[in-house]
Amino acid sequence: MNIDNFQTVVVETDLLILGGGMAACGAAFEASHWARKNNLKVTLVDKAAMERSGAVAMGLSAINLYLGLKNGKNTVEDYVEYVKNDLMGIARDDLVANIARHVDSTVHLFEKWGLPIWKDEEGNYVNEGRWQIMIHGESYKSIVSEAAKSSLRELGENGQYFERIFIAEPVLLGDRCVGAAGFSVRENKFYLFKAKAVLDVMGGAVHIFRPRSVGEGLGRSWYPPFNSGAGAYFTLKSGAEMTCQEVRFVPVRFKDSYGPVGAWFLLFKSKATNAKGEDYMETRASELEKWAPYGTSKPTPANLRNYLMLLELEEGNGPIYMRTDDAIRKLVAEIPDEKEAKRKLKELESEAWEDFLDMTISQALNWAAHNIAPEETPSEIAACEPYFISSHSGASGAWVSGPEDLAPPQHFWGYCNMTTVKGLFAAGDASGASSHKFSSGSFTEGRIAAKSALAFCVDHPEPFEVDPSIIEEIKQRILKPLAVFETHHSYTNDEDVNPNFIKPRMFMFRLQKIMDEYAGGASVGFRTSRMLMEKGLEYLQFMKEDADKLAASDLHELMRCWENIHRLWQAESHIRTMMFREETRWPGYYFRTDFPGMKDDWKAFANCRWNPETGEWEMVKREVIE
Amino acid sequence: MPSFVITEKCDGCKAQDRTACQYVCPNDLMVLDLVTNKAYNRAVDMCWECYSCVKICPTQAIEIRGYADFMPLGAVVQPLRSSDSIMWSVRFRNRTLKRFKFPTRTIPEGTIQPDAGYVSGSEDLKSPLLRTEPMSLGTGLYTG
Numbered sequence: 001m002n003i004d005n006f007q008t009v010v011v012e013t014d015l016l017i018l019g020g021g022m023a024a025c026g027a028a029f030e031a032s033h034w035a036r037k038n039n040l041k042v043t044l045v046d047k048a049a050m051e052r053s054g055a056v057a058m059g060l061s062a063i064n065l066y067l068g069l070k071n072g073k074n075t076v077e078d079y080v081e082y083v084k085n086d087l088m089g090i091a092r093d094d095l096v097a098n099i100a101r102h103v104d105s106t107v108h109l110f111e112k113w114g115l116p117i118w119k120d121e122e123g124n125y126v127n128e129g130r131w132q133i134m135i136h137g138e139s140y141k142s143i144v145s146e147a148a149k150s151s152l153r154e155l156g157e158n159g160q161y162f163e164r165i166f167i168a169e170p171v172l173l174g175d176r177c178v179g180a181a182g183f184s185v186r187e188n189k190f191y192l193f194k195a196k197a198v199l200d201v202m203g204g205a206v207h208i209f210r211p212r213s214v215g216e217g218l219g220r221s222w223y224p225p226f227n228s229g230a231g232a233y234f235t236l237k238s239g240a241e242m243t244c245q246e247v248r249f250v251p252v253r254f255k256d257s258y259g260p261v262g263a264w265f266l267l268f269k270s271k272a273t274n275a276k277g278e279d280y281m282e283t284r285a286s287e288l289e290k291w292a293p294y295g296t297s298k299p300t301p302a303n304l305r306n307y308l309m310l311l312e313l314e315e316g317n318g319p320i321y322m323r324t325d326d327a328i329r330k331l332v333a334e335i336p337d338e339k340e341a342k343r344k345l346k347e348l349e350s351e352a353w354e355d356f357l358d359m360t361i362s363q364a365l366n367w368a369a370h371n372i373a374p375e376e377t378p379s380e381i382a383a384c385e386p387y388f389i390s391s392h393s394g395a396s397g398a399w400v401s402g403p404e405d406l407a408p409p410q411h412f413w414g415y416c417n418m419t420t421v422k423g424l425f426a427a428g429d430a431s432g433a434s435s436h437k438f439s440s441g442s443f444t445e446g447r448i449a450a451k452s453a454l455a456f457c458v459d460h461p462e463p464f465e466v467d468p469s470i471i472e473e474i475k476q477r478i479l480k481p482l483a484v485f486e487t488h489h490s491y492t493n494d495e496d497v498n499p500n501f502i503k504p505r506m507f508m509f510r511l512q513k514i515m516d517e518y519a520g521g522a523s524v525g526f527r528t529s530r531m532l533m534e535k536g537l538e539y540l541q542f543m544k545e546d547a548d549k550l551a552a553s554d555l556h557e558l559m560r561c562w563e564n565i566h567r568l569w570q571a572e573s574h575i576r577t578m579m580f581r582e583e584t585r586w587p588g589y590y591f592r593t594d595f596p597g598m599k600d601d602w603k604a605f606a607n608c609r610w611n612p613e614t615g616e617w618e619m620v621k622r623e624v625i626e
Numbered sequence: 627m628p629s630f631v632i633t634e635k636c637d638g639c640k641a642q643d644r645t646a647c648q649y650v651c652p653n654d655l656m657v658l659d660l661v662t663n664k665a666y667n668r669a670v671d672m673c674w675e676c677y678s679c680v681k682i683c684p685t686q687a688i689e690i691r692g693y694a695d696f697m698p699l700g701a702v703v704q705p706l707r708s709s710d711s712i713m714w715s716v717r718f719r720n721r722t723l724k725r726f727k728f729p730t731r732t733i734p735e736g737t738i739q740p741d742a743g744y745v746s747g748s749e750d751l752k753s754p755l756l757r758t759e760p761m762s763l764g765t766g767l768y769t770g
Contacts (some may be wrong), residue, residue, distance in 0.1 A: 112743065113738045447756050470682065
């Protein structure tokens, strides 16, 4: 493809929302209201179609964050304590509390928008666990995106959204982020969005580590394969300070298809055991004392539950099973009436299948393919490959300002959820140290950040120009993989094998191999050390050089090139931050064999920043403020 | 494979204003072949098996064959989505058949009112109160 044929489209707006997932929809809903009152423009850009984009594309079977504040069920402080313990003491109280105090409002709106939430006989939400409520969530994303689009429509011509535009790079002017640049994956158009404030609500990252399935099952990641590190790349490349880039998430899920385990553990009270039928949470309870006070608090942090399971496997006690049969049997046995018990069994069976069909259909297919009826046969569970997802039990993302009324002075710099770069805001999977926001909390944080970003727009009304030569330079850089292909492809007989370039697919596989073997992937039991990581960084340096020779034969492949550049940056920041933190704090996520225990002086945030002026990485330790 | 297209059933959405599967795929995988006028999945090992294309296809031309690197052949999981519910047929490898029906939405598509009857309690852009709050919270806002 000849890049000279690409049209340049410049779009001017006040607030630019990058992303189309839950946090982006929350941002669009909130921003529309305040923008109308202040006569401001709002523009949203999604790489896919909002109706089914982001991590909730397939649906969900539960909303994992609802406090029930109006009924006095929990307090905001309870939730902060829970999150912090799960993350082994490393979380921002102000950010977690801010999401928690607003999230019920979001869930109440979802219900009014038509999301079916399970109710008990008294009309109360049915809890799965303390913070989780059950939903019929097949259309969760369709409903929420409809509300977001309707909200933008309220703004008339001041509200618009673009679909199928891939955002590749930030646009910077001095110390400020003033927009974003990318391209359409459908037509030959380069886009440059100019904005007074930019809200990064793009996704976390998958396919940085080599997945356990490398054939067709490559695509069956637990978190979606289309979340490729865009959120972190955008803030990193803008020069924003990042936090918790070492805190990856390794979920334990039903083996291979990665179906959810929450309903089994919490709603059906199921146990996981080793192959001998031993409950390792009981037999290995003493191990948890080594990780006190977090290990000895309830509930046991997710990473420590993983760790105990990994110890079982190491000792040859696999496979590990979710005892679905025992759980169902117990629940049915509680009902003395035979007819009533039969009805209950039918109901439980339906609930068990819905759990998968609402959010991980592949797991239902997997059960059917293996002739598994959960009430009769237990199923294997296993640790997935590592992911970057700060909305769940990971924590990586931008270091953002807290809310003025809750944040300590060190955590407040003018606008809630603004990164350390002026005009650049982050939420959802793009902001760090505020784990366990999940779908409802991500939507909520998007709302908070959008309102705050509009306040920034009002306070900074002065117009600015982006020089046409800068626009042209960004355009050439973003479209370069097409030019590389165009120049060299006719040299060889195979468009994928050419000494002058690398295609994004092999580039991704090289990254996954390095990360798996040197940075503690699944195949090495999530273990790494300084020596391994130094070697890994050496190999990443070759990748950074080769990134310049990425080649794309069409727009789809151009997107793949940029996704993998984004992944590479997430990967490098991850290794550097794991190296910086000389201890092991989340042994079930990664284990440093050279520093095998937790250290008191590392009860701190490990932050990093890539300096755009010098191209150097800066590492800084920041205090955890109680 | 993930998603595959039954050639006979796919009409390329010729009567529609867009190719439905191509419009919806979150990973930009479904493409319309302009020569045959049939859709196809261009990178099956990047498919999440999210069923978005299966659910939206107006001619039920798309199905999923489970990832062959870990699933035995013979199972079929197929949805039929209506305006307010979804019906699933699950066929096991051993031919056991199960059917499930679940609600998907409680109000018709296209009728969402963003404020949903809640009134916003503050006009102040600098206040921590969000749109529709505190009414949508059902209680006062926590302030520390």
